[in-house]
Amino acid sequence: MKKVSLSFALIMAGLGIRAQDKPAPKYTAEIKTIADKPAVKKALQTIIDFEPQTLSNHILLTEIPAPPYKESVRATQFAAMLKEAGVDSVWIDNVGNVIGLRKGKGGKKTVVLEGHMDTVFPEGTDTKIVHKGDTLYAPGVADDTRALSVVLTVVKALEKTGIETDADVLFIGTVGEEGQGDLRGVKNLFSEKGPGKIDSYIAMDGWESQGITHRALGSHRYRISFNGTGGHSSYNFGFANPHNALGRAIHYWSAAADSLSLVPGVRVTYNVGVIGGGTSVNSIPFESWMEVDMRSESPERVAGMDTLLQQAVRRALAEENKMKHSGSDLTVTVKLIGDRPPGSLDSTLPIIQRMMAVIQFEGATPKLTAGSTNSNIPISRGIPSMTIGCGGTGGNPHALKEWWVNDKGAVAIQQALLILLAEAGIAK
Template structure:
């Protein structure tokens, strides 16, 4: 049901939520977490305010324009490391929506500042500009029934439109905050982008940030408060290469690669069977030129993940040890020619960490979910919130409403199933965190 009600209706709706002193939410593999009563009361009081009720209704009335914004942005390609065209378009949309100042930083993040009255604090609301799809991908939106289909339409173009709609709603209804609000369209969230957009925000000369709300995914129940860290490597063994018969006896990079994979996966299997969930994958391999040629190089790309920094560093050490063991053993087998060498290049380093469920930002997000009559779900994932979490800044990632699926595929889809609830949710979390004048 829509959350646009008269105060009396709000009170009636909240009656069942006021029973008992706390509500519980089950975090993944963790003990139930209580929602502090004061945050429930805070959200209930915010939702009763006339300007907030007006904004709730505005989001509903804005649905046709929000849909058009989603189509326009989706059909503006934003491949990895080439987000500039979409960034400029999004900046123009933010200016038109009424932000006090809008600019692109040196990596093409879009920053739109809406000044608060107190200006003692800055709250970020962010979605990412990039998609996983390479340049040349057909991103034309197709509609079948009430569902929109296109690469990237949900992840995270829908998040961009939700953030934009929240800015529009605040401007339309005259909502003022005590803190500054920085609306951000960030580059480099996906794949080898390695969170470069948000990492740039947290450089020493970056903007002051006190709290961080990332908008990614769909629905209104999930709250990502734990950052899934990852280490990614491209490892290349190199040798002289030569004829499979005439040069026989020289070092073979494929031999070293095979040994490295074997030694690593044997030890990693044992290491990951206990403790915090930690994963590993030899995801891509390549090299060689012909069946009758000893290759001059052999390479692999490896992904390792854990929300525990210690476990992540531990499995990383196993990889490095396996690579050096394989290198030494292959060199000992040579009969002629130079030694094999190895190039170990880290291509991804996403920090891990957590914002504790007792922190006000998480509590407020939980209270908003409960207010909207859904059970809050605390989760772990790899999102733009990883970086602020690792920097000690309270941060979460929440969905943008509606329903979606087939992310990272050409038949990705998004369904506007009461999508306005996503904006209502973002607004309530934001206002609770930024303070409403």
């Protein structure tokens, strides 16, 4: 069995994971009361009994590629599996989200349990599972295909034990959580084209079964492109060079951004993630571009990073145009390709307290975290929401050698069931 890499542990520490006080006694008592009900005890055991099927579903869905903006094949399969699991109705919405409705007895409240279907990997990536002992290797095996198998097992556990909720429950597989997807799936859920008012939102992402993400890292993401006429490296020597401008912009922004990141206060990060352009070694490029990212829980800190980026781009453009010997000036386009709102929910909110009590009931210590996930949208709107882990152990997220091990993975599924029942209520 593998252990979580130090690098990932450090990343999560940097995002603000910290041990918290115990939940209020009333929530501890509430969760115990729910867990002690005979039907719920049976459902918790059913989750354990379903382990082989959960793993089979996990593998099946992982091996269906779901590259950015091309999740439809996986969506079709997930929709069929949700219907087979026993929800009352299933549909795929206008952006590609799979939504399964399990009606409640009261129907005055709607609760969501969700995992995202998309991965970061481009079309053509081999997603076939490779087994090495008890470890599963495949792109997207942990982030976030595991969540889809968890959602299916929760539905099946409810159906097999006949547990009815008071609230309506939407079991959802979303599109567009990763990268330039810019949370388009969950944004659509909360738009006028969504399924209606959502009162409580539980996203599942990653494997950390003790974590509760209730603070949303906001981010701005840009694609910046310097453009010129291009030309022969010798014959047209002296033309303005987009690569030169891009290099200056990266230097000026990183120097200023690093200084801002060291200013005491809420953590803020910046990154140049992708660069491109040029046609050959002996050609002046006609285009040079980059995609950048900045994140913080503080909208003011994100705005500060954004301002430094804009200043760096303008300075780089002006300097390159000033030093050219001949030819036309460069131009630049700055396109916002990602805007995730920040936000924070107080840890005393019932949904957070209940989840802390659930984790404690399972014998672990809850940890409140910050992150950039689908729950950014409901958190930013003040809707009771959070992101919780899918269990097991994993590593190398967003890498070709991403891996996952079923290390007590059923615990996270049991936790998902308990928090769902606490939020949706058990019908009398």
